[in-house]
Amino acid sequence: MTLLLALAIGVLYAAGTYLLLRRSAIRVVFGLALLGYASNLLVFTAGRLSREGPPIVPEGAVAAAATSADPLPQALVLTAIVIGFGVQAFALVLLKRTCQEAGTDDVDAMREEG
Amino acid sequence: MxxxxxxxxxxxxxxxxxxxxxxxxxxxxxxxxxxxxxxxxxxxxxxxxxxxxxxxxxxxxxxxxxxxxxxxxxxxxxxxxxxxxxxxxxxxxxxxxxxxxxxxxxxxxxxxxxxxxxxxxxxxxxxxxxxxxxxxxxxxxxxxxxxxxxxxxxxxxxxxxxxxxxxxxxxxxxxxxxxxxxxxxxxxxxxxxxxxxxxxxxxxxxxxxxxxxxxxxxxxxxxxxxxxxxxxxxxxxxxxxxxxxxxxxxxxxxxxxxxxxxGGTPEWTGIVTTVGAATMLTGALLAVGQRDLKRLLAYSTVSALGSLVMLVGVGTPAALAAAMVLLLAHALYKGALFLVAGIVDHETGTRDVASLGGLFRALPVTAVAAAAAAFSMAGLPPLLGFVSKELLYDAALRASPAPLLLVPVAVGSNMLLVAVALSVGWGPFTGRAGETPKAPHEAPAAMWAGPLLLGLGSLAAGLFSGAISPFVSAAAAAALGHPYGVKLEVWHGFNLVLAKSLVTLVVGVALFAARGRIRSLAGRLAPIAAYGPGRLYRAGLAGLVRFAKGTASVLSSGSLRQDLRIVLGATVVLAAPLLLTRAVLGAPDALRSVRPLEAVLAFLVVAGAVATVLAGSRLAAVVALGVTGFGVALLFLVFGAPDLAMTQFAVETLSVLLFVAVLRRLPRLQSRSAPRARAVDALLAGAVGAVMTGLVLAVHAEPLRSRLAPFFRESSLALAKGRNVVNVILVDFRGLDTLGEITVLGVAALGVFSLVRLRLSSRAAAAKGDRP
Structure with missing residues (x-):
């Protein structure tokens, strides 16, 4: 499964990178989103995959099971998801404003006008 | 000191x-x-x-x-x-x-x-x-x-x-x-x-x-x-x-x-002596054809420096003693002559020896100083220059490696230098007065005092060379590394060295007399001299500047995408060999088996990403992106991270809403790049993806030694009274981080809000402006 996920992460990065290199600003925003997914999955996978359940301390126990998923990458990724959403929302509104002002979403055309 | x-x-x-x-x-x-x-x-x-x-x-x-x-x-x-x-x-x-x-x-x-x-x-x-x-x-x-x-x-x-x-x-x-x-x-x-x-x-x-x-x-x-x-x-x-x-x-x-x-090794003697002798001859040859006073002096200085280096290269006691005397003599006469050249330039407005003459009348004191220095440089007894030239000839004659080569070089160079010395210190002051831009008169005392002092120094040091012998010996001894005594004297008696000095003087004076013809010959040879090492220096410098400009324009084109391509390309080229070998050599992962649900989810993620890239319409792209997002969320759920899954679901829902709200106002999707450029980008993106896959596999090839995971699993309830370990980390162990995260979100929300408001207010302004 790790191999499969590693391949999926590779595809996500490839797709995100390709979109990042487009002249169309909308595609750049899509690319940012894909790169966000890719990075989250990368960190999550780096903490090892586990099918033994979430890191939650059961009733009556004093500690979570040693086999449960690693809580640390989860905490990191959770923060990243939320921040990623903030970035995406801001980028999207910025994009909309820019397109309204410039009349195009072509990055090169914007540069020449600027 | x-x-x-x-x-x-x-x-x-x-x-x-x-x-x-x-x-x-x-x-x-x-x-x-x-x-x-x-x-x-x-x-x-x-x-x-x-x-x-x-x-x-x-x-x-x-x-x-x-x-x-x-x-x-x-x-x-x-x-x-x-x-x-x-x-x-x-x-x-x-x-x-x-x-x-x-x-x-x-x-x-x-x-x-x-x-x-x-x-x-x-x-x-x-x-x-x-x-x-x-x-x-x-x-x-x-x-x-x-x-x-x-x-x-x-x-x-x-x-x-x-x-x-x-x-x-x-x-x-x-x-x-x-x-x-x-x-x-x-x-x-x-x-x-x-x-x-x-x-x-x-x-x-x-x-x-x-x-x-x-x-x-x-x-x-x-x-x-x-x-x-x-x-x-x-x-x-x-x-x-x-x-x-x-x-x-x-x-x-x-x-x-x-x-x-x-010193003293064959390498030292060979290299230092050869370079010194070559410099001595080159400097003298280049000097004799110059017209500019200062360039005459500069090339003759090159020649003198060559003599000094050659003597140090020979390295015998006699040679080092000769070097010390020449060092002193050269400082005295060449210092004086440079100062004289400055005075002449200052008073007449020109440094061209061909147009200078008869200055003795206008500059008598300077002329005396110049003559003393020039005679020392030419090696006339009893000045110090004569003593030093005798020692130089003597050392060259007794040099162990190749006296047959060094002696002609030394004598030939010094013949030329005699002519140079007279061109600088004698020619401008004698003969007919030339046409000069300024009418010359004697320089102030502060200017002629220096050359006069140095010129007289040449004379005094020559006359009393016996008195400075112990000091010169001490200098030579320091360069030798052992005590040494040399006796300096103006009169050595009739010998081979004296004969050489005489021949040098006679030929030198003859060369001086023929200076006009030598200069015109040098003028004709000038195109050849232009092929000197100076040309190599200039070509090298120009090449360096071109190279710097070229790399700068390639590496920093001013286009963000182009710069990004270079950064990504460099990362791939540098990281790929290392990562791929590690990933391939790494141990197979612990979670080898694949369950059907997991495979479906991974496929969803990949299909969504590919569809986002290929989508022809804005809406299709948003839907495809959403598929990937939900797929990622479900993968989190499957692998023991329900908190992540819930957050992702919430964020995904909000994102899709946001996209749909904004999408209407965005331009349609268009293909703007040429097919060739797209192919290059696809290739680069594919390589980046491959490197990232390699990174994941390389990470898994290393054993995981986490001390933090057990700590959090055990301390969550004991220290923070919470059962959901991930939540406890976020709000307790890393509480301040979460506070920072909230701040970032708040700022982003403010940005979103102000951008939306700005639109409204500008519309309102436009509406006001429309009113009659």
Whole structure:
């Protein structure tokens, strides 16, 4: 499964990178989103995959099971998801404003006008 | 000694201030500093002549073996006397020469600072200390040569001198480091005591070559000689000080200083002697055809420096004694002649020897000084130049490797130099008066005093050469590494050496008489001379600038996407080999099995990503992106991260809503890039993806040793009273991080809000404007 996920992460990065290199600003925003997914999955996978359940301390126990998923990458990724959403929302509104002002979403055309 | 150097530096800093306050009286006052140093150094002459050595040391960076350790022996005292003596004369002269120049005070300050650096250089007994002073002289020479900074060719000459000597300086530093490793110390005295070990070390040859490179560039040896004539763009006092008496001798001094440590091997003798002899001949040949007074002097200085290097290369006691006498004689006569050239230029407005003549009437005192210096340079008895030339011939005759080669080179060069000496010190003052831009009259005393003093010095030192013998012997002994006694005298009796001196003089005078024809011949040969190493330097510099501009325009095109491509491409090229080998060699992962649900989810993620790229409409792309997002969320859920899954679901829902809300107002998707560009990008993106896959696999190839995971699993309930470990980390263990995260989100929300509001208000404004 790790191999499969590693391949999926590779595809996500490839797709995100390709979109990042487009002249169309909308595609750049899509690319940012894909790169966000890719990075989250990368960190999550780096903490090892586990099918033994979430890191939650059961009733009556004093500690979570040693086999449960690693809580640390989860905490990191959770923060990243939320921040990623903030970035995406801001980028999207910025994009909309820019397109309204410039009349195009072509990055090169914007540069020449600027 | 340390105090002397530091005081001079302090005075140098104050010089511009002093000049503003005292005007023309500042220069004579400042000249008292080197004059005082000269007197206090001269008091050590009897002691040093008797073989005494004074040392002075101040630890600087003890851990690296760097110290300001100074050593006053015959060699350093000789150099220090030259530096301070000529320095005093030059400062006095400069005050008058630069009269009315708005930055006269700065020049005096630079000259004093240079003097301090030069003094530190010759007195240093530590290689790294010496190197620091060495580099200081290079930097100050850049400022001094480029003093008339308004002219472009002056700046180019200064830069050329800096690049050539500075480049040599880098080689020198490397050589010093190797030398320190080979000899186990950076103290020159300790290295000399350990000379056998240094010469036996495998580092000997590289160290020698690097040190020689530094010395040869500084002392303008072939093929680096071209910077010295070009440096004549400097004002006359600077040329006198740097390019005849002191800085260019630093290379020779260094060779003499390190001769006990490095000298005497076949490599040393072969390289140093050959380069010196080649320089002696090249300089003399190039000098004789020049028309410009200062360039005549510059090329003859190159020749004299070649003689000095050759003598140090031969390395016999007689040769080193000859080198010491020539060093002193050259400083006296060449210093005087440079100052004379400055006076002539100052008074007539030209330095072209062809149009100068009959100046004796207008400049009688200068003419006397010029004649004394020129006769010393030509080697007329009883001046010091004669003594030094006799010693040079004698040493060449008795040189062990190749007297048959060295003697003709030495005699031939000196014949040419006789003609040069007469062209500078005799020709302009005799014969018919030429047409000059200014009507000449005698320079002020502050200007002719220096050349007269130095000229008389040549005479006195020649006449009383017996008296300076012990001092010269002490200097030669310091360069030899063992005691040595030489007896200087003007009259040696009739012998082979005297015969050579006579032939030199006769041929030299004949060459001087034919100077017009030689100059026209040189004019015709000039196109060939243009193919010198100077051309190589200029081509190299231009190539370097082109290369820098080329790389800059490729690496930083100004297009963000292009820069991104370069960064990504470089990352792939650098990371791929390492990551892929590690990933392939790595152990197979622990979670090898694949469950159907997981495979479906992974497929969803991949399909969504591909569809986002290929989507033809905005809505389709948003839907595809959403598929990927939900797929990722479900993968989190499957692998024990329900918190992540829930957050992702929430965020995904919000994102899709946001996209749909905004999408309507965005332009339609268009393909703007050419197919070829898209193919290149696809290839690059694919490579990036492959590297990231490799990264994941490489990470899994390493065993995971987390001490944090067990800590959090065990401490969550005990310390933070929470059962959901992930939540506890976020709100408790890393609570402050989460606070920061909330702040970021708040700022982003403010940004979103203000961008939306801005639109409304501008619309409102537009609506108002529409109203009649």
């Amino acid at each position: 340390i105090a002397a150097v530091l005081t001079t530096i302090a005075v140098a800093a104050l010089a511009p201030l002093l000049e503003r306050r005292l005007g023309r009286r500042a220069a004579p006052l400042l000249a008292l500093v080197p004059a005082g140093l000269f007197v206090s150094l001269a008091r050590h002459v009897p002691e040093v002549s008797a073989g005494g050595v004074r040392t002075d040391s101040l630890a600087w960076i003890a851990e690296l073996g760097v110290s300001l350790s100074f050593r006053l022996d015959g060699l350093s005292l000789l150099m220090a006397l030259v530096v301070t003596g000529v320095g005093a004369v030059v400062l006095l002269y400069a005050g008058s020469y630069m009269k009315g120049h708005p930055r006269r005070g700065n020049l005096l300050g630079y000259l004093l600072a240079f003097l301090a650096a030069m003094l530190g250089l010759v007195l240093s007994d530590n290689l790294l200390g010496l190197f620091v002073f060495w580099e200081a002289t290079s930097l100050l020479s850049y400022v001094l040569i480029g003093f008339e900074r308004e002219k472009a060719e002056v700046r180019a000459s200064a830069l050329q001198a800096l690049l050539v000597t500075g480049g040599g300086g880098l080689a020198l530093l490397a050589g010093f480091v190797l030398l320190g490793q080979a000899g186990g110390s950076l103290e020159i005295g300790a290295l000399a005591a350990n000379a056998e070990a240094v010469k036996a070390s495998p580092l000997y040859l590289p160290a020698l070559l690097l040190v020689l490179l530094g010395a040869f560039t500084k002392s303008a040896q072939v093929p680096f000689h071209f910077w010295l004539p070009d440096a004549m763009a400097a004002p006359a006092p600077v040329s006198t000080f740097l390019h005849s008496a002191t800085m260019v001798k630093a290379g020779v001094f260094l060779l003499a200083r390190l001769h006990p440590t490095l």
